[in-house]
Amino acid sequence: MMSLIDLENVGFQADGQTILKDISFSVEEQEIVTITGASGSGKSTLVRILSTLQSRTSGTITYKGKSIDDYDPIQYRREVSYCFQQPSLFGDTVKDNLQFPYDIRNQAFDVKRAQEALTAVDLNSNYLDKAITELSGGERQRVAMLRNVMFYPQVLIMDEVTAGLDEDNKQIIHKMMTRFNQNDHITLIIITHDQDEMDHAKRLITIENGQLKGDERRE
Amino acid sequence: MNSSSLQISNTSLILAAGLVLIALYIGYREKLGIDRDMIIGVLRAIVQLYIVGYLLKYVIKVDNIFLTVVLMLIIIFNAGYNAMKRSQGIPNTLWISIGAIFISTGVTVGAMVLTHALKFIPAQMIPITGMMASQSMVAIGLCYRNLNTNFHDERQQVLEKLSLGGNIKQSSMHILRESIKTGMQPTVDSTKTMGIVTLPGMMSGLIFAGIDPVYAIEYQIMITFMLLAATSLGSVMAVYWSYKGFYNREDQLVLPTSAPKKKHH
Numbered sequence: 001m002m003s004l005i006d007l008e009n010v011g012f013q014a015d016g017q018t019i020l021k022d023i024s025f026s027v028e029e030q031e032i033v034t035i036t037g038a039s040g041s042g043k044s045t046l047v048r049i050l051s052t053l054q055s056r057t058s059g060t061i062t063y064k065g066k067s068i069d070d071y072d073p074i075q076y077r078r079e080v081s082y083c084f085q086q087p088s089l090f091g092d093t094v095k096d097n098l099q100f101p102y103d104i105r106n107q108a109f110d111v112k113r114a115q116e117a118l119t120a121v122d123l124n125s126n127y128l129d130k131a132i133t134e135l136s137g138g139e140r141q142r143v144a145m146l147r148n149v150m151f152y153p154q155v156l157i158m159d160e161v162t163a164g165l166d167e168d169n170k171q172i173i174h175k176m177m178t179r180f181n182q183n184d185h186i187t188l189i190i191i192t193h194d195q196d197e198m199d200h201a202k203r204l205i206t207i208e209n210g211q212l213k214g215d216e217r218r219e
Numbered sequence: 220m221n222s223s224s225l226q227i228s229n230t231s232l233i234l235a236a237g238l239v240l241i242a243l244y245i246g247y248r249e250k251l252g253i254d255r256d257m258i259i260g261v262l263r264a265i266v267q268l269y270i271v272g273y274l275l276k277y278v279i280k281v282d283n284i285f286l287t288v289v290l291m292l293i294i295i296f297n298a299g300y301n302a303m304k305r306s307q308g309i310p311n312t313l314w315i316s317i318g319a320i321f322i323s324t325g326v327t328v329g330a331m332v333l334t335h336a337l338k339f340i341p342a343q344m345i346p347i348t349g350m351m352a353s354q355s356m357v358a359i360g361l362c363y364r365n366l367n368t369n370f371h372d373e374r375q376q377v378l379e380k381l382s383l384g385g386n387i388k389q390s391s392m393h394i395l396r397e398s399i400k401t402g403m404q405p406t407v408d409s410t411k412t413m414g415i416v417t418l419p420g421m422m423s424g425l426i427f428a429g430i431d432p433v434y435a436i437e438y439q440i441m442i443t444f445m446l447l448a449a450t451s452l453g454s455v456m457a458v459y460w461s462y463k464g465f466y467n468r469e470d471q472l473v474l475p476t477s478a479p480k481k482k483h484h
């Protein structure tokens with residue numbers, strides 16, 4: 001059976017250094033895949049390749065049975081959405097951030113939808129006009145993540161989005177993730193160092209020194 | 220106009236050269252290490268200006284359209300080449316710069332010739348082309364520098380916009396706007412202070428040559444408008460044509476290789 005995403009012997013070399021080597025795994029539709037590994041092991045590099053922000057130097061990656069090279073990068077990135085480790089916010093206000101996905105699609109900003117999205121992540125709907133400089137770390141992270149889901153992607157890749165957050169903020173983000181997966185049927189790829197998140201992972205992939213070290217499914 | 224009153228004797232020139240010694244002395248005292256650059260610069264300026272002076276004298280005398288056009292093109296090419304040198308490795312900037320300067324100069328000078336504000340004679344065409352092309356060159360050079368700095372400093376933001384599915388233009392727009400603004404800034408600034416802080420060279424020249432100041436000002440106003448148009452046109456074209464050099468065919472951000480890399484902390 002064809003998986004949603006298939007990686008086969010994916011490798012990445014830069015400046016004569018091997019950053020990733022022979023990474024192979026598949027991701028099924030609506031699956032939640034958690035990826036972990038020591039700092040510098042190549043997790044972010046892997047997902048940047050998966051979201052076509054950079055190119056692998058070897059191996060193949062297919063999405064819905066077609067090589068990711070054959071997609072229009074812009075359309076592909078709207079389907080396979082990557083939320084950065086330590087994202088920066090755009091412009092001046094929260095609205096500037098939530099509006100960007102509408103702007104790039106030449107669509108009018110949906111204020112109601114944005115307000116609903118904010119309240120769903122425990123932010124007041126009047127946050128829309130709040131200056132980004134006034135947000136706390138956890139609030140920034142939530143706003144950044146909302147940008148990725150104003151239009152639902154097929155796959156959402158989250159790179160250490162809970163790192164450095166307190167328990168309350170983590171809980172809110174976990175709730176967001178569950179909702180994206182259960183209600184909105186989004187496939188999730190979660191990168192984490194968090195022990196709790198690793199313990200609760202349904203499927204845990206471990207990267208070590210740029211290589212796949214473990215791929216464990218649990219119930 | 221009494222041109223004999225504008226004669227400068229060789230003795231006065233040599234005396235004026237003495238002024239350079241002041242600059243050299245300061246450079247030496249303050250250990251600025253620019254003595255060599257300054258001496259070379261002064262010598263170059265003297266040689267270049269003399270060559271240009273005699274060349275202009277000749278061109279103005281023969282008053283040949285073909286020769287005038289060739290000289291205008293040489294000025295534009297030169298300006299483009301110098302703008303390119305400020306691009307620190309952004310691809311294709313030689314042709315982009317020449318194209319942008321050619322069009323910005325061509326449109327402004329062309330419009331003035333068509334409306335008979337200027338005559339297509341070498342004595343007018345060459346200095347005006349020089350003014351437009353050089354200001355355009357400075358603006359474009361600033362644009363390039365700003366593009367380089369901002370694509371480095373705001374790399375993260377560009378990547379995020381790309382990852383959200385923005386195309387390369389949408390993902391760079393904030394940088395493009397900023398760069399165009401930076402390119403035009405000197406022209407806009409000098410426009411604001413014109414007549415108060417600066418008496419522009421062209422106007423000063425005309426007044427110097429004994430022309431009615433009001434008439435000189437009218438000329439200067441025209442030149443100012445032309446400069447604003449030329450720098451904005453040049454900046455917009457150079458920025459919109461060159462930013463694509465920061466991306467590859469997969470719409471990935473790739474910074475020009477020879478651009479200064481940020482040191483790792």
Ligand SMILES: Nc1ncnc2c1ncn2[C@@H]1O[C@H](COP(=O)(O)OP(=O)(O)OP(=O)(O)O)[C@@H](O)[C@H]1O
Binds near residue numbers: 014015041085
């Ligand atoms: N284009 C590149 N050129 C050279 N080295 C690179 C490049 N991209 C990544 N690296 C290196 O590859 C290694 C892996 O980086 P990566 O960001 O993928 O690690 P990570 O697993 O996400 O780490 P962390 O948990 O700290 O975020 C690092 O040593 C990094 O410096």
Ligand SMILES: [Mg+2]
Binds near residue numbers: 159
């Ligand atoms: Mg990382």
